[in-house]
Amino acid sequence: MSYELSEKFASLKPSAVREILKVTSEPGMIAFAGGSPDTAAFPCNAVKRLSAEILEENPVSALVYGVSEGYEPLRQTVAKWLKERENVGSDDDAVIITAGGTQVMDITTRVLCSEGDTVICENPSFIGSLNCFRSHGCKLAGVPIDEDGMNISALKTAVAENPNAKFIYTIPNFQNPGGTTLSLEKRRAIYEIARENNLVILEDNPYGNLRVAGEDVPAIKSMDEDGIVVYAGSFSKILAPGIRVAYAVVPKKIAPAFTIGKQVSDVHTGVLNQMIVSRWFDEYDVNAHIESIRKIYRRKLNLMCDCLDEYCPEISYVRPEGGLFIWAKLPDKADMLSYVNELIKQKVAVVPGSAFMVDDTAPCSYIRLNFSTPSDENIIKGVKIMGNVLKNFI
Amino acid sequence: MSYELSEKFASLKPSAVREILKVTSEPGMIAFAGGSPDTAAFPCNAVKRLSAEILEENPVSALVYGVSEGYEPLRQTVAKWLKERENVGSDDDAVIITAGGTQVMDITTRVLCSEGDTVICENPSFIGSLNCFRSHGCKLAGVPIDEDGMNISALKTAVAENPNAKFIYTIPNFQNPGGTTLSLEKRRAIYEIARENNLVILEDNPYGNLRVAGEDVPAIKSMDEDGIVVYAGSFSKILAPGIRVAYAVVPKKIAPAFTIGKQVSDVHTGVLNQMIVSRWFDEYDVNAHIESIRKIYRRKLNLMCDCLDEYCPEISYVRPEGGLFIWAKLPDKADMLSYVNELIKQKVAVVPGSAFMVDDTAPCSYIRLNFSTPSDENIIKGVKIMGNVLKNFI
Numbered sequence: 037m038s039y040e041l042s043e044k045f046a047s048l049k050p051s052a053v054r055e056i057l058k059v060t061s062e063p064g065m066i067a068f069a070g071g072s073p074d075t076a077a078f079p080c081n082a083v084k085r086l087s088a089e090i091l092e093e094n095p096v097s098a099l100v101y102g103v104s105e106g107y108e109p110l111r112q113t114v115a116k117w118l119k120e121r122e123n124v125g126s127d128d129d130a131v132i133i134t135a136g137g138t139q140v141m142d143i144t145t146r147v148l149c150s151e152g153d154t155v156i157c158e159n160p161s162f163i164g165s166l167n168c169f170r171s172h173g174c175k176l177a178g179v180p181i182d183e184d185g186m187n188i189s190a191l192k193t194a195v196a197e198n199p200n201a202k203f204i205y206t207i208p209n210f211q212n213p214g215g216t217t218l219s220l221e222k223r224r225a226i227y228e229i230a231r232e233n234n235l236v237i238l239e240d241n242p243y244g245n246l247r248v249a250g251e252d253v254p255a256i257k258s259m260d261e262d263g264i265v266v267y268a269g270s271f272s273k274i275l276a277p278g279i280r281v282a283y284a285v286v287p288k289k290i291a292p293a294f295t296i297g298k299q300v301s302d303v304h305t306g307v308l309n310q311m312i313v314s315r316w317f318d319e320y321d322v323n324a325h326i327e328s329i330r331k332i333y334r335r336k337l338n339l340m341c342d343c344l345d346e347y348c349p350e351i352s353y354v355r356p357e358g359g360l361f362i363w364a365k366l367p368d369k370a371d372m373l374s375y376v377n378e379l380i381k382q383k384v385a386v387v388p389g390s391a392f393m394v395d396d397t398a399p400c401s402y403i404r405l406n407f408s409t410p411s412d413e414n415i416i417k418g419v420k421i422m423g424n425v426l427k428n429f430i
Numbered sequence: 431m432s433y434e435l436s437e438k439f440a441s442l443k444p445s446a447v448r449e450i451l452k453v454t455s456e457p458g459m460i461a462f463a464g465g466s467p468d469t470a471a472f473p474c475n476a477v478k479r480l481s482a483e484i485l486e487e488n489p490v491s492a493l494v495y496g497v498s499e500g501y502e503p504l505r506q507t508v509a510k511w512l513k514e515r516e517n518v519g520s521d522d523d524a525v526i527i528t529a530g531g532t533q534v535m536d537i538t539t540r541v542l543c544s545e546g547d548t549v550i551c552e553n554p555s556f557i558g559s560l561n562c563f564r565s566h567g568c569k570l571a572g573v574p575i576d577e578d579g580m581n582i583s584a585l586k587t588a589v590a591e592n593p594n595a596k597f598i599y600t601i602p603n604f605q606n607p608g609g610t611t612l613s614l615e616k617r618r619a620i621y622e623i624a625r626e627n628n629l630v631i632l633e634d635n636p637y638g639n640l641r642v643a644g645e646d647v648p649a650i651k652s653m654d655e656d657g658i659v660v661y662a663g664s665f666s667k668i669l670a671p672g673i674r675v676a677y678a679v680v681p682k683k684i685a686p687a688f689t690i691g692k693q694v695s696d697v698h699t700g701v702l703n704q705m706i707v708s709r710w711f712d713e714y715d716v717n718a719h720i721e722s723i724r725k726i727y728r729r730k731l732n733l734m735c736d737c738l739d740e741y742c743p744e745i746s747y748v749r750p751e752g753g754l755f756i757w758a759k760l761p762d763k764a765d766m767l768s769y770v771n772e773l774i775k776q777k778v779a780v781v782p783g784s785a786f787m788v789d790d791t792a793p794c795s796y797i798r799l800n801f802s803t804p805s806d807e808n809i810i811k812g813v814k815i816m817g818n819v820l821k822n823f824i
Contacts, residue, residue: 045687080489095474099670135696168694276493278701300562302529307672
């Protein structure tokens, strides 16, 4: 038999992060490689109670087919909550529920892009999204990031050089992996560039609620008078990732195609899952929950940064104002991949920064560190090991 | 703003079935249009108890990120169960859990097909799958079906005429919408044709467990010595559809790409959902449950057929041996679409057969009837209305 994979898949590699996540489940491994929220932040009791209530009161409603757009009460709740909290969404938008945030990238790409089209993205960016774009046969045009996000002059060049670009992908808050937050001025600039060049913006905001310092910056979607921004949000980081409930705020002229994209992907998101989230809003104070889990993230982010300062003074980074990740630069002398491999031997798992680059074969001296998955104790222990191992690399 | 949808999406229409499902939820509508299993067949108490147990014993494990391949105990359980029950799967296959059966079609298509490639399928076939293939820019080569499934000589012609075909899509048992079951002889013939022409077979078997008459026919996958069959199964019809848990049995040489396809689609299927299904196998007798729900489907299938014979003698059909649907042919004189619209006015929703055709603009005198969603009472009432309305069309 000689059947072949499609061209777009033949060149795809599994996500280095997901592969390393498998390693991190080995006993004794200190996991700085994941992207999971702190399990202590999961509202387990709420989920248990809500799930029991739903399955007691009306189990059939939680087990029948749902509509592709999502469970209507949840759609309405999310629309109202987003409007109040972030000024996101208008009468010209539709909220569509998805099975996790990645599905928003997946559906947006298939709806807007043909094979060979280009996606303009931050470089580095979230490997899951980059692989998603690649899996649709899209080319990536990477734009380097400054401390306040995407470099605007490089973005202009990328737009000029890629007439077949269909959208600009950005993670504006606590970018993954860069940790940077896009300034208001740059958000406005990106919106203008998109508008002038007939580009959609795909604004991916999984971490926005996990701010631990500084002031909120308005979403690009909140400026969307032209209906050109698809906004992706998720309950993975504020409720729990295993429940797989997220949402897209989609301009109404794209929404029908987006709904078909959802239909042909997986028909609809699990109904029980959606009902749990919907009732969570009805019966709990979600905003208060977010405030409470921010404290956890604030403590752990600061703990890891303080440990890096103490035990790894040769590693440089910009302290993020939220999110889950620190983007750490090794000293020039250190070979990043050898260092990462040695760390795994010493039972500390981190992600090689190259995994997040548009060209993942180019030299890269960064690693991505996650502080939400490990315990406080393991943050201290792991960063100490990082420091000790680094001595052999400089 | 002048951004455009991708070519493959610009021409896609929403699923007529999903759209009609929205109509069927209107009060008083008799729903022969859906494809939902009978809600009386849902093991609601089991789901309630299992969900409570899981969230009591170890809620975090049900709420954290899972691996893309699926929850390992469920993968193993499904592999063992399929081997015992259907002789499906071998050491050269991997079981991968998906969010519903449609996702198997979606991932298989993206893994194997580039835009412009051809999928060979039964004509008529399940509109959800056809739209899925179309959404990847695939052309469809439809093969007519006889009473014992795909017409083999037409299949040979389709294969010869489409050198860029990548796979043959078939629903071998109680085909949707045709109701036909592919004979053993034809299964062998299709396998040989695929093998000789370097084609994959995508065997979609959501209804196989819902046999109500006749003898089981071996799955094509059970003949797969060459690793050319992707087999799709689902818990939607034997447990419940809203839980969104299904599975693919994938030859190991395709499995890594299939796993990446899952990663970039939605990372992984909901963990709680998978754990509920896994424990369902551990703590209940799933085979006995299937036997018990077959009784429900046997009764309702026969009831609808008997009603058709009595109230609509002008409508012809082949009594299926299982599944959820009857593929009913109107008398030549009757205009099918006008009839369907008149039925909706009379509060009976059926699906126009053209929705399932590769060319859905061609004349079609069929309608698809579902007997699992409506109550016995509504089956009788609805078919009576069908008969009365039909008098005005002949």
